[in-house]
Amino acid sequence: MVVADIKAVVLGATGFVGQSVTQVLRRQGVAYVGASRALGVDLRDPAATAALLRREQPTHIVNCAANVGSLNYVTEQAGTVIADNVRMALSLYEAVARECPQAIVINPIANCAYPAEADVFREEDWLEGPVHRSVLSYGASRRLLWNTAECFAMQHGVKSIHLLTPNMYGPYDSTDPNKTHALNALVAKFVKARLACQPQLVVWGTGAPIREWLYAPDFGRLVWEVMQHPDRPGLEQPTNLAQNSGLSVRELVTLMQRTFNYQGQIIWDAAKPDGALKKVMNNARFRCIFPAFQFTPIDDGIAATARYYESIYPY
Template sequence: MRVAVLGHTGFLGKNVLEVFSQAGVMCQGASKSQGVDLRDYEQVVEFLATSQPDIIINCAAHVGSFNYVTENASAVVVDNSRMTLSVYEAMAKVCPKATIIHPLANCAFPAKAEFFKEEEWQDGPVHQTVMPFASTRRLIWSVGQSFAISQGINSIYLLVPNMYGPHDSSDPNQTAVLDALISRFLTAQQTHQNEVTVWGTGVAIREWVFSRDLARLMLTIAATPRRPELREPINVAQNSGLSVRELVDIIQSALGFTGQVRWDHSRPDGALKKVMDDTQFKKVFPEFQFTEFSDGIAATIAYYKSLIQFAE
């Protein structure tokens, strides 16, 4: 099995390389930082012609925090759209029999939805705070379906909750919410700060997936990518969520942080609830076991401790 990972130097991409390597599957990676601009059709053609993959895992995305996406809205839309079009056009030319696996952030679900069912994922507009990025997640599906009709390309769409885990960025503007909280509290603890500011009111509820779990799932899918039940988008779901306040309590307890938390109510909470229906996931992947949340948090804290070092 020949595997190509797009965006292999990013958060999810690094986890995919690690998990696949541990399973004895070597991957070839492509990312802008390593000389392949996925927005450029010719560069994507050259990469795919060289790697000749059977499986393509699309971890590439131009994304960041709420604030980052708002401040860079046009670039987020343009870059992600160009990457999608370039990748599919290049696949059609070079490797139309390959399967491409897309992890799609669940911000693509309608803003009005609180319990996310696959059959309803495009039944209404996305939340305005994430529109520049979320709209491009829906575009991936539209383009993929069109290339399936005209070129026979096989695409798999995994609707994914918020991720956390090792290998996320240390840049607050680029970091996933939970990892950013861990980084912020750890920094405060190690620099002897007595207060940490958290955006919003803390009431927003989110579902979470450990980054290595998502990578393990994609390894499972890569072994049998043409299963009929994977033709439609599927939730990577556990049907459970935690509020931001609950997350903060868990992080404080895990770190032993005794300072104060200040909630900045001037900042948006975003959608108030995002929990995913796991009915279909359990049917398709009945044996898959997710990492216990406490173990995932411990691994993530250990990762950030290795990054954030301060002199005593």
């Protein structure tokens, strides 16, 4: 598909992930329209969602809209989180079926939708067991998004592509402590500690847990690949955007001490829970679909994220 033939609607364009997508689209010269409440469209409202798609007639819809936040947020606000996200999913698919059934919907699916017990996430197992209770509201809504997409494919032929996505980090995340994502929160902590010449920095847990991280601009580049080649074999099934490797919190902290040249003392607050020891995503399917894709090295991603936080903290 050539650039001139693409017209995208990016839902959640003002969010952390949405901004990483729109940056790539702008760079590629792709026509797109962003939507979110701040931009005047509440996707829980079926009429507003239908009006948007009727007007824009997109070829692609990148669905980065969600009511989501930290573990604390999705637990405290569990009822609102599931209600809002389910409403958005239903509004979206009903509107697509009615107004632009030819459009391809691209859904990031956060890896908290994987079963709680898994330590290596394999696509074929992603519905084999309940999600962890701490992410019940959000994880369940992502599974329902996939189920909704399947049903609208069955009845209306709507095509969707689901990208199972690890925790992301990078520029443009919210600075609200209840919304900031884990690795970004750690980078922000180091930026503040260095700027304030803090002699100590407290990190929760023992540092042992291993997690996989995706640099958000890499997600934007992958979405662009998918938009151009939606028929690549394999993409008809949910696909991990995976490297099959993670870093322990301790390794990340060492990396940040080096990046920030932080000389203060690290205090490990082992009274705080670690969670599961290891969570990484199997990349066998990913490598077949995107054999040439190069992920950004984590040092470079963290350095760019640090520059972002340095630019927004008023010291």
